[in-house]
Amino acid sequence: MKLFNITDIFNNIITMSPETLEAFHDELRDNYKVLAKDGDIDNLRVLRNRLQTILDANIAKLSKRENRKLDKLRKLLIEIDETIEAVELSTREEIVLIDVIAKYKKKHKTLHILPVDKKKTHVLNAIRKDEISYEEGMIRLQIEIVKLQSYIQSTGKKCLIIFEGRDAAGKGGNIKRFTESLNPRYSKVVALMKPTEVEQGQWYFQRYLSHLPNAGEMIFFDRSWYNRAGVEPVMGFVGKRDYEKFIDDVVVLEKMLTRAGIKIIKFYFSVSKEEQAARFHERRTNPLKQYKLSPIDQFSQKLWDRYTLAEYLNFSQTHTEHAPWTIVKSDNKEMSRINAIKYLLSQFDYPDKCDAKYLKINDDIVFSGREKVKMLAKEIDETKSLFE
Numbered sequence: 001m002k003l004f005n006i007t008d009i010f011n012n013i014i015t016m017s018p019e020t021l022e023a024f025h026d027e028l029r030d031n032y033k034v035l036a037k038d039g040d041i042d043n044l045r046v047l048r049n050r051l052q053t054i055l056d057a058n059i060a061k062l063s064k065r066e067n068r069k070l071d072k073l074r075k076l077l078i079e080i081d082e083t084i085e086a087v088e089l090s091t092r093e094e095i096v097l098i099d100v101i102a103k104y105k106k107k108h109k110t111l112h113i114l115p116v117d118k119k120k121t122h123v124l125n126a127i128r129k130d131e132i133s134y135e136e137g138m139i140r141l142q143i144e145i146v147k148l149q150s151y152i153q154s155t156g157k158k159c160l161i162i163f164e165g166r167d168a169a170g171k172g173g174n175i176k177r178f179t180e181s182l183n184p185r186y187s188k189v190v191a192l193m194k195p196t197e198v199e200q201g202q203w204y205f206q207r208y209l210s211h212l213p214n215a216g217e218m219i220f221f222d223r224s225w226y227n228r229a230g231v232e233p234v235m236g237f238v239g240k241r242d243y244e245k246f247i248d249d250v251v252v253l254e255k256m257l258t259r260a261g262i263k264i265i266k267f268y269f270s271v272s273k274e275e276q277a278a279r280f281h282e283r284r285t286n287p288l289k290q291y292k293l294s295p296i297d298q299f300s301q302k303l304w305d306r307y308t309l310a311e312y313l314n315f316s317q318t319h320t321e322h323a324p325w326t327i328v329k330s331d332n333k334e335m336s337r338i339n340a341i342k343y344l345l346s347q348f349d350y351p352d353k354c355d356a357k358y359l360k361i362n363d364d365i366v367f368s369g370r371e372k373v374k375m376l377a378k379e380i381d382e383t384k385s386l387f388e
Contacts, residue, residue: 021070025072036083039087039091041091044083047080048077048080048084054073055070100139100143104136104139108132137358138177138338140358145181145341145344146182148348149186151350152218153183155216156216157261158212160219160263162221162226162264163220163221163223164223164224165328166269166307167296168271168297168300169276170330171223172222172292173333174328174330174340177337178340182218186216186217188211188217190222192208205225226318228242228246229243229314229318233386233387234306251318254320254322255320255322255323257323266324266326267328268369269330270328270330270372271330276301280297308376308380309380309381309384315372315376319369325369326366326368328365329364342360343361345359346361
């Protein structure tokens with residue numbers, strides 16, 4: 001005669017005890033064998049989850065000696081897990097991924113004349129060959145970023161990607177290309193507005209800290225705490241004392257963040273004075289781009305040399321081993337995006353990574369902050385101060 005029903009223990013009607021343990025194990029095993037024979041994957045999962053719950057609940061209740069008697073249940077749990085995995089493998093359909101690059105090529109294949117059935121609905125349209133090549137390369141890289149995000153999510157890694165640079169250097173366009181295929185649940189673009197009155201009274205870094213990545217997240221900073229090393233001293237929004245304090249603090253802060261497991265990648269997009277002027281003109285005259293024009297932009301050309309000095313001082317003091325600067329030349333927007341993404345991908349070893357030939361970085365476009373310091377040293381007057 002059965003003393004109890006297995007569900008009585010699952011539902012806490014009868015308490016697990018050394019006396020009921022043996023009978024519970026035997027009945028549980030009988031249930032498992034029936035479900036395994038039928039390949040009933042759903043009820044096997046339910047059984048596994050209930051067993052895990054009952055084990056977790058009783059570890060604290062039973063003594064160490066009594067806990068040893070749970071080993072039979074633990075072994076059964078492992079056996080159920082292995083059976084579930086085997087059933088899943090045997091029933092899993094093989095997924096054939098779409099070749100999105102081939103699909104793009106087909107969409108843009110060369111036509112010299114429209115087919116008769118498309119003459120009323122289509123037009124022949126010219127597109128530059130280099131534009132097609134760029135889009136094909138971008139698609140390949142965006143597939144890799146999706147793989148990278150999956151890896152970061154599954155491993156619980158934390159990645160902070162900072163986008164800094166001159167005004168009109170293409171930060172926004174780069175961020176768009178980095179993020180447009182990512183799962184927004186595990187990635188976020190942070191573009192903070194001017195500090196509020198309350199934030200102005202806080203520790204300078206405080207408003208950024210709540211936006212740092214959690215485990216499994218990629219966070220993109222569209223400008224960052226490095227406003228204090230660039231636009232603020234150049235425009236006179238910060239005094240010498242607070243600027244120097246920032247320079248000291250940011251090195252310590254970034255070291256703390258990396259020790260806490262956050263991977264920090266700091267991009268600085270560099271644009272020539274001539275190209276910046278051309279992009280400002282486009283912003284002023286194109287109604288779809290006027291929103292990009294800020295009051296500070298009008299000073300960028302006039303204060304070019306002061307911004308250059310700010311770059312030199314920043315990179316020479318905040319380019320560190322744990323959080324180095326990566327400079328990206330961005331006069332050519334397409335090549336800046338392609339090579340910046342390649343650099344990001346080069347920083348991780350993730351499963352199913354594509355052939356290295358597709359990730360080769362152009363060293364004339366991407367280089368280190370240390371190299372940039374050497375270049376800038378030839379352009380600036382080291383006797384000048386940002387606070388004169």
